[in-house]
Amino acid sequence: MPIPLSPGAIDSRGRLLISLVPRDSWFNPLAILEVASGRVTQFGASPLNDHTTAAWLPDGRIATTEQGLRAALWKFTPEAR
Numbered sequence: 027m028p029i030p031l032s033p034g035a036i037d038s039r040g041r042l043l044i045s046l047v048p049r050d051s052w053f054n055p056l057a058i059l060e061v062a063s064g065r066v067t068q069f070g071a072s073p074l075n076d077h078t079t080a081a082w083l084p085d086g087r088i089a090t091t092e093q094g095l096r097a098a099l100w101k102f103t104p105e106a107r
Contacts, residue, residue, distance in 0.1 A: 029044075029045040029047075029054065030079070031043075031044070031079075032079045032080060033081070034081030034082050034089075035079075035080060035082070036061070037082040037086075040060065040061045041058050041059070042058070042060075043057075043058060043080035043081065043082065043088060043090075044056075044058075044059050045057075045076070045077050045078060045079075046066075046068060053073060053074060053075060053076050053095075054076045054077055054078065055068050055069070055073070055077060056068070056069060056077035056080055056088075056090055057069065072092075072094065074094060074095045075092045075093060075094045077090050077091065077092055079091050
């Protein structure tokens with residue numbers, strides 16, 4: 027899945043914020059890729075959200091866009107006359 031990186035996706039320590047594409051989920055959790063070692067650490071708030079872009083803030087925190095899932099199931103039946 028082509029998910030573009032944001033301009034602030036890499037910090038001065040060589041950590042890259044990436045969106046994962048797991049085999050067992052429809053959703054894309056956020057992770058940190060340590061470029062030098064190749065180590066990936068997944069994190070995120072809700073497992074039912076997509077994280078499509080992320081950026082490091084100057085104080086070391088992370089800002090991300092998160093798109094959640096909200097759905098409703100309706101069943102329509104004819105009225106009795």
